[in-house]
Amino acid sequence: MAVNLTELSLPQLEGLKTQLEQETEFLTSSIGQLKVVQTKYVEAKDSLSVLNKNNAGKELLVPLTSSMYVPGTLNDVEHVLVDVGTGYYVEKNVNDTKEFFKRKIDFLTKQMEKIQPALQEKHGMKQAVIEVMNIKIQQLQSQQASQSGTTKA
Numbered sequence: 001m002a003v004n005l006t007e008l009s010l011p012q013l014e015g016l017k018t019q020l021e022q023e024t025e026f027l028t029s030s031i032g033q034l035k036v037v038q039t040k041y042v043e044a045k046d047s048l049s050v051l052n053k054n055n056a057g058k059e060l061l062v063p064l065t066s067s068m069y070v071p072g073t074l075n076d077v078e079h080v081l082v083d084v085g086t087g088y089y090v091e092k093n094v095n096d097t098k099e100f101f102k103r104k105i106d107f108l109t110k111q112m113e114k115i116q117p118a119l120q121e122k123h124g125m126k127q128a129v130i131e132v133m134n135i136k137i138q139q140l141q142s143q144q145a146s147q148s149g150t151t152k153a
Contacts, residue, residue, distance in 0.1 A: 059071060059072070
């Protein structure tokens with residue numbers, strides 16, 4: 001439903017501007033979160049390059065938490081455990097895992113591409129509301145100036 005912005009009062013325009021700012025902020029945050037997840041998938045996919053026959057049997061540090069590592073030995077360079085969501089892990093070979101990460105990265109890219117036009121549209125709407133608000137404020141100021149000029153005369 002289209003609304004003529006010039007018919008709205010200043011308080012209504014202010015409310016609409018606030019709503020559009022919140023929606024813009026939400027969409028920007030969503031894109032940021034998708035980029036973070038995408039980066040993690042890219043890093044995970046890149047880390048699979050370490051898994052080759054030359055590195056079998058080498059010592060490494062295994063992360064238990066984000067700040068705690070324990071020493072370990074790389075035994076199986078053919079298979080990895082992949083977190084597929086909601087706490088489920090699946091054993092996959094390295095090539096299948098790379099494909100899995102590629103699909104996830106592509107999916108996230110498509111989601112960001114879907115959100116971007118909505119974000120631009122909301123930003124454009126916000127700019128239009130601000131322009132109408134400025135015009136209305138200027139009209140009010142000129143009316144007040146002309147009224148104060150007629151009272152003095």
